[in-house]
Structures are given as C-alpha cells and as structure tokens.
Amino acid sequence: MTSSGPIGAGSPIRLQPAVPGGRGRVTLQIIADRLAVSTATVSLALRGSPLVAEATRSRVQQMAREMGYSYNRSAASLRTDRTNILGVGFHDITNPYFAELLAAIEETTTANGRSILLGTYGEDLARQDRVLNTLKEYRPDGMILCAAGGSTPETFAHLIAAGVPIVQLSRSIRDDLDFVGSNDRHGTILAMEHLIGLGHRRIAFICENQRISTGRNRYLGYCEVLTRYGIPVDPSLVYAGHGTRENGSKGIQTVLDAADPPTAAVCMNDLSAFGAMLGLRHRGREAGIDFSIVGCDDVQEAAQWYPALTTIRNFQDEMGRKSAKFLISRIAAPDAPPRRLLLTPALVIRGTTTPPRS
Missing domain, CATH: 3.40.50.2300 (Response regulator)
Structure with missing residues (x-):
C-alpha cells in the first residue's frame, strides 16, 4: 500500500556512521546515506517541497548545513538546460x-x-x-x-x-x-515647456550626447520646443559630454561665459544637474533664485538637495x-x-x- 502523505511523516530518521575520506564534495547521496533516506527525499527537502514531512525537511536541511553542502548549479543546468x-x-x-x-x-x-x-x-x-x-x-x-x-x-x-x-x-x-x-523626447519637452512658461528664452542644454539613444532623444525634444517657439538653437548654449557631476559643473560655467548667457538649463540627467548646481555656486549664484535648472530621472537624491531639484521622473x-x-x-x-x-x-x-x- 502506498501513502499519499508527506514523505517521512511519522517515521524516525536513522543516522548512519559518518562517511570516511576527508573533505570531499558533499553530495545528495552522502546526505541520504547519513539519514537513511532516498536521494529523491533529500532533493525535495532541500527545495522545501511540501511532499516531504516538515520534520524530515528540517533534519535534511540541518544536516546539509552541518556538512557544508553546496548546490551544484552547473550540474543542474546541464540537466534542465536552464541556469x-x-x-x-x-x-x-x-x-x-x-x-x-x-x-x-x-x-x-x-x-x-x-x-x-x-x-x-x-x-x-x-x-x-x-x-x-x-x-x-x-x-x-x-x-x-x-x-x-x-x-x-x-x-x-x-x-x-x-x-x-x-x-x-x-x-x-x-x-x-x-x-x-x-519617452525621453517627451520628457525634455515637458522640461522646456515648464521653463518657457516661467518666461525663460535663453535656455542651455547641459551634457548633450549623440552617442546614446537617450541623449539623442532628449536633445531632440530640446530643439523641437525651441523651434516651436521661434527660438533659434544657439550652439554656445549647448555643452556636450557624458552626464556626470563634473561635466555638469564644467558645462554650466561654460555656457555662463557665452556672450548672451542663459537664464536656465535643462540637464541630460540628475547627476549633471547636481554638478550644475555646484557650478552655479562657484559663480556666486543659486539655483531657484538666480538661475533655473531642470534635471532628468528623479533619483532619490534629487528630493534631498537644497534646493530640491526640479526634474523629469522616468519611473x-x-x-x-x-x-x-x-x-x-x-x-x-x-x-x-x-x-x-x-x-x-x-x-x-x-x-x-x-x-x-x-
């Protein structure tokens, strides 16, 4: 007669003498021999299967820990074609x-x-x-x-x-x-519409980068809004570079040296926006008072700066x-x-x- 209940329910586990031979790799068979159960029971217990009685699962898992058993992922992947x-x-x-x-x-x-x-x-x-x-x-x-x-x-x-x-x-x-x-293009459009709505017309773009799709699309949104409002794209207000704090600081100071400097900037990402805020302080200016800055990404740090960063949330x-x-x-x-x-x-x-x- 077979039972449909959990394996090992109501039956004691019989411990066997330790297997001699030093520190060889611990296998399912060694654990099974130690506990006088089948390798199938050990395998199911180590995976937490409800088919094995709770007491048996606990003893198998404890024995595996004590013996330093390590799951052989490579062997398992060969069996299942999945790692x-x-x-x-x-x-x-x-x-x-x-x-x-x-x-x-x-x-x-x-x-x-x-x-x-x-x-x-x-x-x-x-x-x-x-x-x-x-x-x-x-x-x-x-x-x-x-x-x-x-x-x-x-x-x-x-x-x-x-x-x-x-x-x-x-x-x-x-x-x-x-x-x-x-939708990176749309994100920059939101940023630009916000700045233009505040009255800005000289708007810089910090850390323009044509080598990545996010950079191309964000810059495209910047140019699109300028064109819509009849504002020419001024190369002296565009600073190219990877979106880093260092480039943000360099970029804002570079565009401030333009013959007709900007009053606001859209930054490639929040990291470059943080750098731009620090670059403004090097010039004795403050974001949100003397100048406007919009970042992109809304990382957790953005809300913790002072002042907190206006940005585009990308979820x-x-x-x-x-x-x-x-x-x-x-x-x-x-x-x-x-x-x-x-x-x-x-x-x-x-x-x-x-x-x-x-």
Whole structure:
C-alpha cells in the first residue's frame, strides 16, 4: 500500500556512521546515506517541497548545513538546460539612476526564482565586449543590457548568434530586440515647456550626447520646443559630454561665459544637474533664485538637495521591473515578436526653477 502523505511523516530518521575520506564534495547521496533516506527525499527537502514531512525537511536541511553542502548549479543546468541566472550589463553603476534600476530588477528576478550576474563596462566599447563575452560564458538564460555609448546594432550580434535572449534597458541600439525605456523626447519637452512658461528664452542644454539613444532623444525634444517657439538653437548654449557631476559643473560655467548667457538649463540627467548646481555656486549664484535648472530621472537624491531639484521622473522602478518581466517572458517564448515599452515621464516641480530675474 502506498501513502499519499508527506514523505517521512511519522517515521524516525536513522543516522548512519559518518562517511570516511576527508573533505570531499558533499553530495545528495552522502546526505541520504547519513539519514537513511532516498536521494529523491533529500532533493525535495532541500527545495522545501511540501511532499516531504516538515520534520524530515528540517533534519535534511540541518544536516546539509552541518556538512557544508553546496548546490551544484552547473550540474543542474546541464540537466534542465536552464541556469536560472540572468545576466545584467550596465555601463555605470555609480549613477544612482542605474542603482535604482538594478534594485528593481533584482527584486523581480528574485521573486521569480532567478539570480542575477552583473557586469559593468563604463562607456568603453572594448571593455563592454569583454564583459558581455564573460557573461555569456556563464550561460545565463538571458540578459538585460544598457549599451555603452557608441554601440551599434552589431554590438549584440554575437549574443544573438549564440541564442541569448536580450532585453535592452533605457538605451536602444536595435529595433529587433525587446526594449524598455522612457519617452525621453517627451520628457525634455515637458522640461522646456515648464521653463518657457516661467518666461525663460535663453535656455542651455547641459551634457548633450549623440552617442546614446537617450541623449539623442532628449536633445531632440530640446530643439523641437525651441523651434516651436521661434527660438533659434544657439550652439554656445549647448555643452556636450557624458552626464556626470563634473561635466555638469564644467558645462554650466561654460555656457555662463557665452556672450548672451542663459537664464536656465535643462540637464541630460540628475547627476549633471547636481554638478550644475555646484557650478552655479562657484559663480556666486543659486539655483531657484538666480538661475533655473531642470534635471532628468528623479533619483532619490534629487528630493534631498537644497534646493530640491526640479526634474523629469522616468519611473525607473517600473522600468527595472518591466525589463525583468520582459526577459522572463522572452526566455519562455523566444520566437515571439519583439516588444517595445516606452513609459511616459512626468515633470516634478521643486525648488530649482523660478522666473528669470529682470
């Protein structure tokens, strides 16, 4: 007669003598022999299966801890053709925007029984290629990638050829791959409309960057609004560079030296906006009093500055969660048509914008 109840319910576990032989790798069979149960019972217990009686699960898990058992992920992946690892490649993790994206990705992947393997490469194309090849060697089930500046459609070709499912996050370089990002052009339009509504006409753009899709789209929105209001684009008010604090500080001081200086600035991201605020202070000016600044991203730090930063909220928590869900769906359905999700940004008005001083 067979029982449909949990394995081990109501029966004692018989301990066996220790297996001699030093510090060899602990296997399911060794644990099973120690406890006089089957390897199937040990495997189910270590996975927390309700098919195993609670008392048995507890003893198996305790024995595994005491013996230093380590799950052999490589062997498991060979059996299932799945590693339950998702690769994440970012150009920058020091920017709080990407740290917030990563936190949202990890929260979602963990809830779905996956782990992440992170690689970073700055804005360096050669380093990016090395990092992506290394990630690929770990056989992740898929990758979430934010490409380095200057990447082309060929950048991910070797991953596609290897059959690695990919979701592009924030920056897009291929239309035939899944993408999750923000409507960056619309975000800058919101920022510009806000400044023009306050009365500004001399508006700078700090950290213009044509090497990334976010930079191109944000600058496009800037030019579009100027044209709509009949305001010429003045190259002396555009400072090119990566969106860093240092470039934000350099950029604001450069445009202030123009023959006809600006009264406001839109910054590529919050990081460059923070730098611009510091650059203003070097000139004895203050954002929100003598000059207006709008950032982009709305990282947590933006609300903590004094004055708090007016910025464009890109909902990176939602972007991170959606990218993870997109990838999990892509792994399950590799031949499905590519999906592109553009979240609609929102203007968050705080203390760094004000009408121009007369």
